[in-house]
Amino acid sequence: MKTLLTRKHRFHYAHRNTKMIGDKCEALHGHTAHVDVVLVNDTKGKAVGIPFEQADSIITPVMKRLCHSLIVWEEDEVYKLLKHLDYMKFTILPVESSAENITAYLYNTLTNLGLPVHKIIFRETPSSEIHYPVNL
Numbered sequence: 001m002k003t004l005l006t007r008k009h010r011f012h013y014a015h016r017n018t019k020m021i022g023d024k025c026e027a028l029h030g031h032t033a034h035v036d037v038v039l040v041n042d043t044k045g046k047a048v049g050i051p052f053e054q055a056d057s058i059i060t061p062v063m064k065r066l067c068h069s070l071i072v073w074e075e076d077e078v079y080k081l082l083k084h085l086d087y088m089k090f091t092i093l094p095v096e097s098s099a100e101n102i103t104a105y106l107y108n109t110l111t112n113l114g115l116p117v118h119k120i121i122f123r124e125t126p127s128s129e130i131h132y133p134v135n136l
Contacts, residue, residue: 005040017098119133
């Protein structure tokens with residue numbers, strides 16, 4: 001039997017969107033992200049598919065690496081100015097650090113760690129969320 005299992009996590013981070021010239025999001029700012037990691041849970045005839053603790057043992061370290069970090073595009077001038085500071089915590093992306101790209105980063109990272117990720121739901125604010133992937 002296949003079901004969907006959702007694990008809820010959150011982390012605090014800073015970022016900016018350099019391509020949004022003149023927009024408030026161009027400035028360095030922070031969020032508290034609420035993330036739903038939706039997994040395909042195949043019981044394969046057993047009572048339980050993926051135990052919650054097993055899923056969290058993979059998801060939690062990823063969220064902890066992001067927590068209180070500056071999630072930044074590797075070409076961002078702010079990163080180039082700050083990267084020498086030992087006390088800074090960075091998560092470097094090869095793309096702009098938009099909510100959409102952070103969502104895709106989480107999906108790809110967790111999938112590469114072996115989790116059967118169905119979807120990531122990323123809430124940058126209480127009123128907006130990104131779903132990835134989307135098959136339309």
